[in-house]
Structures are given as C-alpha cells and as structure tokens.
Amino acid sequence: MPLRSPFRTSFGVESERDVLLIRVVTPDADGWGECVAMSQPLYSSEYVDGAADVVRRFLIPRLLAAGELDPQQVAAVLEPVKGHRMAKAALELAVLDVWLRERGESLGAYLGAVRDRVPAGVSVGIMDTVPELLDVVRDFVGQGYVRVKLKIAPGWDVEPVRAVRERFGDDLLLQVDANAAYTLADATTLARLDAFDLLLIEQPLAEDDLRQHAELAKLLRTPVCLDESIESAKDAADAIALGACRIVNIKPGRVGGYLEARRIHDLCQAHGVAVWCGGMLETGLGRAANIALAALPGFSLPGDTSASDRYYAEDITEPFLLDADGCVAVPAGPGLGVEPVPDILAARTTSTEWRPAPNK
Ligand code: NPQ
Ligand code: MG
Numbered sequence: 001m002p003l004r005s006p007f008r009t010s011f012g013v014e015s016e017r018d019v020l021l022i023r024v025v026t027p028d029a030d031g032w033g034e035c036v037a038m039s040q041p042l043y044s045s046e047y048v049d050g051a052a053d054v055v056r057r058f059l060i061p062r063l064l065a066a067g068e069l070d071p072q073q074v075a076a077v078l079e080p081v082k083g084h085r086m087a088k089a090a091l092e093l094a095v096l097d098v099w100l101r102e103r104g105e106s107l108g109a110y111l112g113a114v115r116d117r118v119p120a121g122v123s124v125g126i127m128d129t130v131p132e133l134l135d136v137v138r139d140f141v142g143q144g145y146v147r148v149k150l151k152i153a154p155g156w157d158v159e160p161v162r163a164v165r166e167r168f169g170d171d172l173l174l175q176v177d178a179n180a181a182y183t184l185a186d187a188t189t190l191a192r193l194d195a196f197d198l199l200l201i202e203q204p205l206a207e208d209d210l211r212q213h214a215e216l217a218k219l220l221r222t223p224v225c226l227d228e229s230i231e232s233a234k235d236a237a238d239a240i241a242l243g244a245c246r247i248v249n250i251k252p253g254r255v256g257g258y259l260e261a262r263r264i265h266d267l268c269q270a271h272g273v274a275v276w277c278g279g280m281l282e283t284g285l286g287r288a289a290n291i292a293l294a295a296l297p298g299f300s301l302p303g304d305t306s307a308s309d310r311y312y313a314e315d316i317t318e319p320f321l322l323d324a325d326g327c328v329a330v331p332a333g334p335g336l337g338v339e340p341v342p343d344i345l346a347a348r349t350t351s352t353e354w355r356p357a358p359n360k
Pocket of ligand 2: 328
C-alpha cells in the first residue's frame with residue numbers, strides 16, 4: 001500500500017506499507033485479521049515476513065490441531081509459542097471476526113463499546129523544516145482532527161513543539177511521541193517541553209527502561225505515556241506499580257490481540273490510568289477494529305484513529321471519514337463491520353497462501 005506521503009519517525013522513514021492479512025473461511029462467513037508488523041524490525045522485533053513465517057509454520061498448525069474453539073481460547077492455544085504478539089493478534093482477530101459475523105454481533109458490542117463514534121487524533125511525522133511542519137499541521141487541523149501528535153527525536157523536539165504551540169494556540173490538544181529515542185541523560189531537554197502544556201510525552205526512553213521511565217516521570221510535569229514498553233496486561237500492571245507512566249497507549253497488535261487490549265483497558269480503568277488507542281498505519285480492516293476498541297469507556301483521550309485518507313489515497317475497504325466534529329464512526333455491522341473491496345484487494349495483493357483445515 002503506497003503511503004500518501006513518507007512517514008518519518010525517530011526510527012526511520014516509510015513510504016509504503018507491506019500488510020499481512022489473515023482470512024478465516026467457514027461455511028457461513030469470512031473473518032479478517034490484519035497484522036501490524038512493519039517490513040523491518042524497527043518499531044519492535046517483529047517484521048512482516050517473520051510474522052508470515054511464524055503464522056504459517058507454528059501458529060496455524062497449533063490452531064488447526066486444537067479443533068473447534070471459541071475466540072477466547074485462541075491466545076491460550078498459541079501461548080507456548082514465545083513472543084510474536086503481532087502475528088498472534090492478527091490470527092486471533094480473524095477468528096474473532098468470523099465468529100462474530102456468524103453470530104451477527106459487532107466487534108464493538110462484543111468488546112463493550114459505549115459510544116457510536118470516537119474522536120480522531122492524527123500523528124504527524126518528522127519534517128525537514130519547521131515551516132513545512134506548520135503547513136502539515138494546519139492542513140490536519142483544518143480537516144477537523146481534534147488532537148495532534150508530533151513525532152520527536154533528538155534535534156527535532158523543543159523548537160518544532162514551540163512553533164506548533166505558538167502558531168495554533170493553547171486550545172490545541174497536543175502531544176509528542178519519541179519512539180524510544182532518548183535516554184535519561186536527556187531529561188533536561190525533555191523537561192523543556194513542560195512549557196508547552198502537552199497532554200503527554202509518549203515512550204521517551206527504550207522499551208525495556210521501565211525503571212528509568214519512573215525516574216524520568218519524577219523530573220517532568222508532562223505526563224509520561226508508554227507505548228513500546230507495554231506488551232501485556234502484566235507489563236501495564238508493573239508500569240503502574242513502578243510509577244513509570246500515568247497514561248497507556250493501547251495497540252492491540254503490540255499486546256497480542258484485542259482481548260489482551262481489553263484487559264489492559266480494564267486494569268488501567270481500575271487504577272485511574274487514562275488510555276487511548278494507538279495506530280500502526282492500518283488499512284480499513286485493522287482501523288475498524290481499533291475504532292471499535294476506542295469506543296470502550298476508559299478510552300478518555302483521542303487516539304491515533306485517523307480517517308483512511310491520512311495514510312492512503314485508496315483504502316482496501318470503504319474509507320473511514322472524519323465527521324463534522326472530528327470523529328470517526330464505530331462500525332455497527334457484524335464483526336469488523338467492513339470488508340475488503342474485492343477489486344481493490346486483488347489489485348494490491350502480491351501473494352496469497354491457503355491452509356486447508358483437516359477434514360473431520
Ligand atoms: C507509534 N504509530 O505510535 C506508531 C509508530 C509507527 C501512528 O505514530 C509503518 C508501519 C510505519 C507502522 C511508523 C503512529 C510506522 C508504523 C510509525 C508505526 O509509535
Ligand atoms: Mg508510539
């Protein structure tokens with residue numbers, strides 16, 4: 001999937017998205033899951049060809065050997081395989097989607113959604129110059145996004161944030177994401193961001209620096225939010241107990257699926273920790289599921305749940321659109337509530353593989 005414009009973060013620049021989709025076919029319905037792994041292992045250790053390999057060689061065989069099962073049992077069946085949470089999440093979502101479609105229930109209703117639309121934030125990549133950044137933010141604010149997240153990295157932090165705050169005023173909901181690009185030695189620089197009244201600073205330090213995030217949090221007024229560090233509800237419980245974060249970015253792929261994502265939501269809600277739904281440049285399939293999750297009651301901050309055209313000139317599903325209030329609609333139909341448009345999917349498909357289930 002070609003991106004409308006290159007997306008630069010502290011770990012690299014991407015101009016296309018190589019997406020692994022999983023389709024589960026039963027006599028009554030099709031189910032879809034989207035794997036959020038990138039082409040290269042730069043955000044986390046997973047990457048799309050590795051995910052395809054583990055799905056093909058280890059995950060599907062275990063699932064098929066387990067026989068008939070409910071979606072709630074998928075994670076336990078796959079649990080002996082270490083890691084590979086993005087691959088597991090995609091497979092679990094495909095099974096959950098087909099199960100829900102067979103029953104005529106939406107993913108939102110199943111997960112416990114309490115809203116029929118959710119406010120949409122937008123994630124803005126690192127630009128070559130501050131004037132270019134201001135133009136891009138102006139366009140997104142003009143489109144109606146209710147919250148702006150700026151990607152930061154050493155050398156692209158205080159000045160761009162100051163420029164956006166000065167140009168767009170104190171009412172703009174603004175936050176930053178470092179994708180693990182700093183160390184505790186940068187605390188003085190990061191504390192300068194306190195002047196700009198940010199909603200949060202996301203993943204300033206390395207993913208395995210929980211203790212150091214707790215130290216940093218004591219030095220900042222801006223709330224620390226964790227993304228890469230939180231791979232499970234257990235990680236979230238540890239981070240909260242340590243004081244490593246006051247906010248959690250929930251990405252279902254990163255934590256092994258929508259059911260684990262819901263457990264993190266429940267845990268955070270019980271501890272008064274705010275959560276919001278992250279994004280991984282999903283197509284309409286993964287986007288539909290994220291928007292359903294973001295409709296749960298604990299999602300009290302706008303997510304990276306942008307409209308399809310933030311990333312794609314042509315999505316593989318009917319596109320998600322921003323409404324007049326800067327919200328996206330939670331799909332109401334069975335399962336994900338959206339499906340791939342056959343011609344568009346076919347035009348974008350580079351390869352397919354089928355694994356027939358054993359005859360019973
Ligand atoms: C984040 N996402 O919150 C990520 C990181 C990210 C919307 O900021 C290709 C595929 C490129 C996935 C770049 C947003 C990506 C990607 C960045 C995910 O940290
Ligand atoms: Mg992030």
